[in-house]
Amino acid sequence: MSPESPGEPAPDLSSEDLLAILPRLTRLSSALNKGRLVDRAAQAADPSLDRPAVGVLVTLLAAGEPLRIGGIAERMQVVGPHITRQVQALERRHLVRRVDDPHDRRARPIELTETGDQTARRYVASLLGWFAEVLDGWPQGDRDDLLRLLARFADDATARLARLEQPGNGED
Amino acid sequence: MSPESPGEPAPDLSSEDLLAILPRLTRLSSALNKGRLVDRAAQAADPSLDRPAVGVLVTLLAAGEPLRIGGIAERMQVVGPHITRQVQALERRHLVRRVDDPHDRRARPIELTETGDQTARRYVASLLGWFAEVLDGWPQGDRDDLLRLLARFADDATARLARLEQPGNGED
């Protein structure tokens, strides 16, 4: 992987830095995605919600418009059938509903119901409170920097991964 | 972004900021932990390795000393039995071995073999190359800031979660 031309001025990320940050990222990520933080916020929003379900709700809230099954799957980086079942469950709980796409009758875009919207907002508010607490003692400048750099890094990293996965790129 | 109430000292993390960054974090996290990036680096280190296995190897490498089953489990935030099986598989591949703890014969600390050490280092080097590529176009100051702030945030966030989980804290 990573064919680096020698004589490169740039990457002065040391192996030590990475070794130091890797376990932290792993932990943070597991804390965010596995049981703990997400579950807490989900329970606060609606005790009957599980993780994949809130993922769908937040995806719809963030999009701000109805999304197709495929659109939700793409944003959540999972496959279609998984979303189909999550949406069916959410429909039964009246948290989302289907609308019609006049241009393509194969698709049935999903939108939040009023209840679903409120639930998603409660979830986000709960997470927000948690983040605010963690950042509470931080200098303002550091907070701004973190959000800015993290957003940029996530975008760059995701874009690079997407490129690596392009078929015909020969790195697989 | 970030509409700041003037004169407010404390948590000026807006709901919009969070909504913008949440899907990115989710994606990044899923890219790191799910199939893609980790798998790629694991394949580069040893095509027969799966994700949990490299997790154990890197944990041992980062620790720099033999760890017990419980120590590995704690650092990886999983339960003991999971580690027992991963270590058994790694032993069969001669990537780790057991040593004796003279003070406690119930425990059998695990250490990397020469091969295991090299494999773990190849994995880290592969990840390192990938991170360096992503950060390649970044100004030096931004890179430093990101690593510094990210490490701090991960630590603060993990610590807060741990506190929330303390029994008898009444927030459950």
Added chain:
DNA sequence: TATTGTTATACTCTATAACTATA
């Protein structure tokens, strides 16, 4: 024929429960 979505099934990772050995 290509695309969108659904149904049915299987796999990966991790947890819980019951047990053994040493402290």
Added chain:
DNA sequence: TATAGTTATAGAGTATAACAATA
């Protein structure tokens, strides 16, 4: 009796394969 680890089993989450409907 408490602690470290193991064995056996179960569950959550997500993927793959085969199919249906519309473009």
